[in-house]
Amino acid sequence: MSLRALTAALVLVSCGGATARPVGRGELTLHGGVYTDRDQVTVWNPAVRARVPVSRGTLVTGSYGVDLISAASVDVVASASRVVEQRHEGALGARTTLDGRTAVEATARLSVEPDYRSLSGSFAWERETEDRHRTVRLELRGRRDEAGPGWVLQRPETLRAVAGSALVTQVVSARTLVRVGLQAEHLQGWQASVYRFVPVDGAWYPERLPEARTRASATVRVLRSLAPTVSLSGEYGASLDGWGVMVNAVDTSVRWETAPWLVLEGRARVLRQERAVFYQGTYGALTVYRTRDRLLGGYTAFWPMVTARVQLPSWPAERRWELGASASWLHQRFDDFPLLPVRDALTAELWLSRYF
Amino acid sequence: MTRASALLLALLLGACVTVRPWERERLARRAMEPDGHGASSGFQAHVASVRFGDPPAGGGGGGGGCGCR
Structure with a gap:
């Protein structure tokens, strides 16, 4: 290990005393993303994000982004119809340290x-152990x-959701990190599309879904340094909900610092979902619940991605600039949806961040 | 699955080696950062939310977008 690298490592991860450390660095990011698929949906997403330290222990965060959607998926409506709309999203938050090791957000x-x-809100509590081997994060969300309104709904309907999660990140060796997450969520209210109709024995009926849905999920991730500049990550996640939807997912990635200022990453996610108990490809008779939402049926997904991040100045100095680009291909194969059995999508991103 | 996670968690909490600060160079490398860039992660989480039905990241962004509702 070089003396320079050792010094940097000590600065970055040293076990400090109980004195309060800065809660985080300021950041200004411009991000652009685009999603396009063969269902004729294209979404442009420009966004801006800022993190501003207002004192040594408090950081204020804000973000704004807009989805510019050029078409609607043909599986949503009875036949393909062109829709151009916008979705605006803004967020405001604050994070503050209570002492050297505990933060709330x-x-x-x-x-x-x-x-x-x-409209959503979240509250999180995070604590790092004195030896900096473990970080625990607990979060509540509402x-x-x-x-609506839409073709199915004349008046708007509401959906309420509450969720809780726990995340533990643990240093298990000088080369390995493990992260375990648990989450539970309960949704109550309108969960169907405001546009979707379902054909039943030659007639069309509005989609109808149960009003309550509870789901639980767990993930385990291992991040291992294979060489000073190469790491390998593997994650397994599973979830189950009250509608019978079960998901198993595996995520792997390799990161390579090809130069002290360049990090390349290759990543792939494979996901298998089993259908909701009331999902049918075709309905021969009227049932209490009915849907044509492909995402409630069984499907298999493959999602590879490549990312490049230029970070200056070079490691081990603290970064001040980052220019990143990412591209991915999302492939989904649906078990029982003859109209559109396959969906292929491409995404691309570009971002520039300034840290201060 | 939940039982397996709980068991793994218990093992992690109780049986980890002590890693001294001077042994942490590998952990401090940029290749070992647990998360990607925040803005990029948010974009990918939104794609996953509307194309896999995942719970939206951070509890927000529950809107349909993309005509998915």
């Missing part, structure tokens, strides 16, 4: 589009959404 977020509005 609160965030409020608002998302508005013509037929859907969502959300109130309003859907």
Whole structure:
């Protein structure tokens, strides 16, 4: 290990005393993303994000972004119809340290589009152990959404959701980090599309879903340094909900610092979902619950991604600039949706960050 | 799955080696940062939310977007 690298490591991860450390650095980020798929949906997403330290122990965060949606998916409506709309999303939050090791964070977020509005809030408590081997984060979230009006709904309907999560990040060796997460969520209210109709024996009926949905999920991630400049990550996640939807997902990634100022990452996610108990490809008779939402059916997904991040000045100095780019291909194959059995999508991102 | 996670968590909390500050160079490398860039992670979480039905990251962004509602 070089003397320079050792010094940097000590500065970055040294076990300090109980004195309060800065809660975080300031940041200004401009981010642009685009999503396009073969269902004729294209979404442009410009966004800006800022983090401003207002004192040594308090950081205020804010973000704003807009989705510019050029078309609607044909599986949403009875036949393909062109829709151009916007979704605006803004968030405001604050994070403050209570002592050298404990921080609390609160965030409020608002998302508005013509037929859907969502207001949410979260509160998180985070503590790092004295030896800096373990970080525990507990979070509570609440959300109130309003859907409609639309073809199915004359008046807006509401959806309420509460969620809790626990996340533990643990140093298990000089080369390995492990992160374990648990989450539970309960949703109550309108969860169907405001546009979707379902064909039943030759007639069309509005989509109808249960008003309550409870789901639980767990993830385990291992991040391992293979060489000073190369790391490998593997994650397994599973979730189950009261509608019978079960998901198993595996995520792997490799990061390589090809130069002290450049990090390349390759990542792939494979996901398998089992259908909701009331989901059918075709309905021969009228049932209490009915849907044509492909995401409630069984499907398999493959999502590879590549990312490049230029970070200046070079490691081990503290970064002041970052220029990043990412691209991914999302492939989904649906078990029982003959109209559109496959969805292929591409995403691309570009961002520039200034840290201060 | 939940039982397995709880068992793993218990093992992690109780049986970890002590890593001294001077042994942490690998952990301090940029390749070992647990999370990606925040803005990029948010974008990918929104794509996952509308295309996989994942709970939206940070509890927000519950809006349909993309005609998905």
